[in-house]
Amino acid sequence: MKKILVSILLFVFGVCLVGCVDTPNGPGSEDPYLNGKYKLTVIDDFGYLVEPLDNYYKAGEEVEVHLAFLSGPSVGININGDYIGEDAETKHVDGHPVISFIMPNKDSTLYTTMNGLILRDCGEDNHQWDEGREIEAGNGGYVMKYICELCGKTKEEIITIIMPEFKIFYSLQEAFNNQFLTHEDLEEIANCKNNVNYEDLPKIDIMIEDKIKEDFCSMNDINYGLDTEIPGTIRFFGKYDKGLGYIFYIVMIDNIFDYQDVIGQEVVDGITFNYDTTQRILVWREHE
Numbered sequence: 001m002k003k004i005l006v007s008i009l010l011f012v013f014g015v016c017l018v019g020c021v022d023t024p025n026g027p028g029s030e031d032p033y034l035n036g037k038y039k040l041t042v043i044d045d046f047g048y049l050v051e052p053l054d055n056y057y058k059a060g061e062e063v064e065v066h067l068a069f070l071s072g073p074s075v076g077i078n079i080n081g082d083y084i085g086e087d088a089e090t091k092h093v094d095g096h097p098v099i100s101f102i103m104p105n106k107d108s109t110l111y112t113t114m115n116g117l118i119l120r121d122c123g124e125d126n127h128q129w130d131e132g133r134e135i136e137a138g139n140g141g142y143v144m145k146y147i148c149e150l151c152g153k154t155k156e157e158i159i160t161i162i163m164p165e166f167k168i169f170y171s172l173q174e175a176f177n178n179q180f181l182t183h184e185d186l187e188e189i190a191n192c193k194n195n196v197n198y199e200d201l202p203k204i205d206i207m208i209e210d211k212i213k214e215d216f217c218s219m220n221d222i223n224y225g226l227d228t229e230i231p232g233t234i235r236f237f238g239k240y241d242k243g244l245g246y247i248f249y250i251v252m253i254d255n256i257f258d259y260q261d262v263i264g265q266e267v268v269d270g271i272t273f274n275y276d277t278t279q280r281i282l283v284w285r286e287h288e
Contacts, residue, residue, distance in 0.1 A: 035058070036059055037057060037058050038059060038107050039107040039108070040110060043111045045111070045118070045119055046075075046112050046114055048067045048075050048112040048114075049066065049067065050066040050067060057103040058103060059104065059105035060103065063103055066096060066097075067096060070114075074086055074115050075097060075112065076099060076112075077110055077113060078113050078118055078152055079101050079110050080109060081130075083113065083152070085113070085116060117151045119150060119152070122150050127148040127151070127153060129148055129149070132146040133145055143157070144156065144157045168215050168219065169216070169282050169283065169284055171282070172189070173266075173268050175248065175283040180242055180244075180283065186269055187271055189238060190272065190273050193273055194272075194274050201235060202237070208249065210230055212249065212253065213230045213232045213234065213253065214230060216282075217232070217256070222256065232255050234253060235253075237281065246285055246286045248285055249283070249284045249286065251281070251282055252279060252280075259278045260277060264278065266280060266281070
């Protein structure tokens, strides 16, 4: 009987403990997330917090962060990667700055900062930059902003957009320079050129073939009669669509010029193309 009584008392005591668990909304209250609250993780590596912050806040709630006053370095906070520092409108209480932010509708992380940095500067060779984000765009380029994930230092990089040179035929090097072909594209083309037998090359549409031969003859001032078959034959090594509104065809145009029998190579971005004559691959841009 005594054992049964002790068991009952222990059970009741355990239920009371569970009911009195201290949650962010008070003893015995519901899950904070059900009340629209989100967790705020505070990392105060500099020891700047004058007053402690709560663990949970409601989304949209204004949170005031009381920071120590420093006569030299500038104090501030970084909330989810966004820096908020002292300015002319910063409120002061009892001589120390109070910086406010609106609690996001997600669990968040707040760092105290010194001169905008989460930690002391890592040093130029030790930063771990994030993926960056575009902050400004203009004609011919844009600006990327990067944040060190260790110390919060930022850097900006001007990205220049290479405006392609539009013409009908390109060398492989020109096509690569204009970003019409990637390193991986070059590898595919070289494998096809260097290792695939002539009879096993990809087939090209006859209308596309005629347009390529017409453009090649026009470029080289080669005249032929209207009732005459367009001279030349095409060796086709593939086509690439870069989303620019037209397709690039990789070809060699035979039986128009006599090329010297000279074994040679062409190297583009470290990729080697082997030739047994002075003829080279051309990149033809499809056009109206």
